[in-house]
Amino acid sequence: MMNDITVLGLGTFDGVHTGHRVLIEKITEIAKEIRAVPSVYMFTNHPLSVLSSRPPELLTTYEEKTGIMTSLGIKCIFSEKFTLKFADIEPERFFEYIIKRTNAAHIVVGFNYSFGKKGAGDPALLGKLCNSRGMGLHIIPPVKYNDIIISSTVIRQFICDAQIEKANRLLGYEYFLTGTVSEGRRVGRDIGYPTANLETPAEKALPPAGVYLTRVIGDALAAGAITNIGYRPTFGASDELSIETYIPGYLGNLYGQKIKLSLIKKMRDEKRFESIEALKAQLQKDVMLATHYFQNEKRN
Numbered sequence: 001m002m003n004d005i006t007v008l009g010l011g012t013f014d015g016v017h018t019g020h021r022v023l024i025e026k027i028t029e030i031a032k033e034i035r036a037v038p039s040v041y042m043f044t045n046h047p048l049s050v051l052s053s054r055p056p057e058l059l060t061t062y063e064e065k066t067g068i069m070t071s072l073g074i075k076c077i078f079s080e081k082f083t084l085k086f087a088d089i090e091p092e093r094f095f096e097y098i099i100k101r102t103n104a105a106h107i108v109v110g111f112n113y114s115f116g117k118k119g120a121g122d123p124a125l126l127g128k129l130c131n132s133r134g135m136g137l138h139i140i141p142p143v144k145y146n147d148i149i150i151s152s153t154v155i156r157q158f159i160c161d162a163q164i165e166k167a168n169r170l171l172g173y174e175y176f177l178t179g180t181v182s183e184g185r186r187v188g189r190d191i192g193y194p195t196a197n198l199e200t201p202a203e204k205a206l207p208p209a210g211v212y213l214t215r216v217i218g219d220a221l222a223a224g225a226i227t228n229i230g231y232r233p234t235f236g237a238s239d240e241l242s243i244e245t246y247i248p249g250y251l252g253n254l255y256g257q258k259i260k261l262s263l264i265k266k267m268r269d270e271k272r273f274e275s276i277e278a279l280k281a282q283l284q285k286d287v288m289l290a291t292h293y294f295q296n297e298k299r300n
Contacts, residue, residue: 006039006076007031008104011113012152013042015059016068018172019110019143019150026138027108028073036105037075041098043082049203050082057205059152059159059171064178078102091116095129106136113139145170162207162266174215174262177204177243181254193283195228195244196254198261206241207263209270213290216247218259223247224294226286227261230270248287264293 007030013020024038031038044062048055060068066077078101089097094116098104107130115121123139130137142149150170158167159175168174179200196216200206209230216225227245245261267286273279 004103005034005036005105006102007034007036007106007108008078008098008102009040009074009108010098010115011040011042011110012046013040013060013065013069014046014056014152015155015171016065016072017059017150017152017155017170018145019140021072021172022143023108023110023140024069024072024074026140030106030108030136030138034105038073039076039078039102039104040069040074041078041102043086044079045082047082047087050084051087055203056153056156058201058203059155059175059205061178061201061204064176088117091121091125092129094121095126099133099135104135106138108138108140110140111142156205159205159207162210164207164212164263164265168264174264176260176262177206178258178260179243181257181259183255193246193280195246196259198243198245198259200243206243207266209241211267211270211286213264213267213293214245215262215264216245216259217262218254218257221247221250221252221254221259223250224290224297225261226267226283226290227263228270246283246287248291 007027009023009027011020011023016024027040028038030036046055046058062079069077086094107126109123109126111123113123113126115126127137144150148154148170155167155170158164158170164175177198177200179198181196182199183197206229212227212229214225214227216223225245225247227243229243230241232242243261267289273282
């Protein structure tokens with residue numbers, strides 16, 4: 001692999017959304033034409049986690065992102081941690097560093113790609129630098145959905161607004177969380193609705209408190225579910241956000257397992273119930289709605 005030439009995608013790729021997928025398709029297409037390795041170069045952390053006091057929450061962790069890219073045909077991922085030292089490199093030097101490290105013969109970037117100190121490098125400069133070395137460059141124009149330019153920022157806002165279905169359309173897949181199931185307070189089990197409590201990375205973007213229609217994928221498990229993201233107001237509200245998932249009909253034990261939780265849509269707001277019986281009555285309605293949804297999904 002070290003001596004192979006690459007077709008190299010550059011970017012942050014948070015979410016690996018439908019816009020990124022157009023870019024990745026172009027990488028794999030050109031790589032096939034020139035018999036090169038379809039590759040990307042990116043940082044393991046978001047640059048704004050170093051440059052900003054309020055970095056954005058992530059749509060995908062580094063592990064989630066690389067998993068999606070590999071499934072889309074990327075064969076080699078060059079990555080390293082973004083630091084203040086990187087932030088101080090002039091665009092021309094950064095370009096030379098990347099080319100030397102990746103042996104790139106062709107580069108693919110989005111229309112708004114920037115690189116180097118203070119983001120001074122843009123696709124126009126990249127074009128000049130590629131020309132000077134006889135390299136190919138392909139710039140992907142904006143990818144739109146209903147006149148919306150698809151971006152990680154727009155998708156992040158949809159998730160923040162609990163507009164999960166819109167976020168999923170722009171992502172090209174159901175927004176998901178991955179994490180380990182931990183042992184909670186067992187309150188759900190005590191009232192007949194045992195839940196899997198999911199621990200997710202702190203930097204991961206979460207929708208606001210509410211009850212969501214979800215699906216769970218784990219070891220030998222793929223099932224529709226209902227997930228409460230919130231603060232358990234009926235049981236003495238907590239300051240700590242919890243993600244609790246009830247899988248109708250599932251009797252197994254998920255403690256300690258790593259699962260993938262995909263969000264489909266918001267069902268209702270989280271609310272405080274006056275009694276456990278009132279909560280159980282609402283949960284029964286939630287289960288009926290979820291069961292109906294997944295039955296229809298199977299039929300279609």
